[in-house]
Every structure is written in C-alpha cells, then in structure tokens.
Amino acid sequence: MHRLDWGTVxxxxxxxxxxxxxxxxxxxxxxDRKKEERADALKIICWHERGERYVTHVLNASE
Known part of the structure; x- marks a missing residue:
C-alpha cells in the first residue's frame, strides 16, 4: 500500500x-466599503412637517 504524504508542518x-x-x-x-456607504447615507437629511397638508423634505448634502 502507498502512504499519503501530508507534507510538513x-x-x-x-x-x-x-x-x-x-x-x-x-x-x-x-x-471599508460599508463605512463609506454609511458616511454617504448620513449626509442625507429627511424631515416631515404637518400643517394643512403633510410635507416631506429630503436634503442630500453629499458631494
């Protein structure tokens, strides 16, 4: 029979x-890719105003 050679340490x-x-x-x-995507996502601001009608504002502050 042949023995298998498993190599050295x-x-x-x-x-x-x-x-x-x-x-x-x-x-x-x-x-790193996730950090960059998160940093870009944090530059987007969204807020909601209630008055006579509902208004949603979105501000993209990224480059």
Missing part, C-alpha cells in the same frame, strides 16, 4: 496563514 502553517490573510483582506475591504 511549515507547509501546513504557510497554507493556513495564507488563507487567513486572504480572508482578513476581504473582510477589511468589505468593512
């Missing part, structure tokens, strides 16, 4: 660390 460690660093990189990219 440094090979496994480098594979796990490389995969972890890729996942961390994607997480940071998604987090």
């Amino acid at each position: 440094p090979t496994w460690a480098s594979a796990v660390l490389t995969g972890g660093s890729l996942l961390l990189g994607f997480y940071i990219l998604l987090r």
Whole structure:
C-alpha cells in the first residue's frame, strides 16, 4: 500500500496563514466599503412637517 504524504508542518502553517490573510483582506475591504456607504447615507437629511397638508423634505448634502 502507498502512504499519503501530508507534507510538513511549515507547509501546513504557510497554507493556513495564507488563507487567513486572504480572508482578513476581504473582510477589511468589505468593512471599508460599508463605512463609506454609511458616511454617504448620513449626509442625507429627511424631515416631515404637518400643517394643512403633510410635507416631506429630503436634503442630500453629499458631494
């Protein structure tokens, strides 16, 4: 019978660390994108006035 060669500890460690660093990189990219979208959304102001009729105002203060 043939025995499987599972590699060495440094090979496994480098594979796990490389995969972890890729996942961390994607997480940071998604987090930064969400921060930018939230910052843009916070620049939009909406308020509602009641009088003879209902009026809704929206102000977009973003660039």
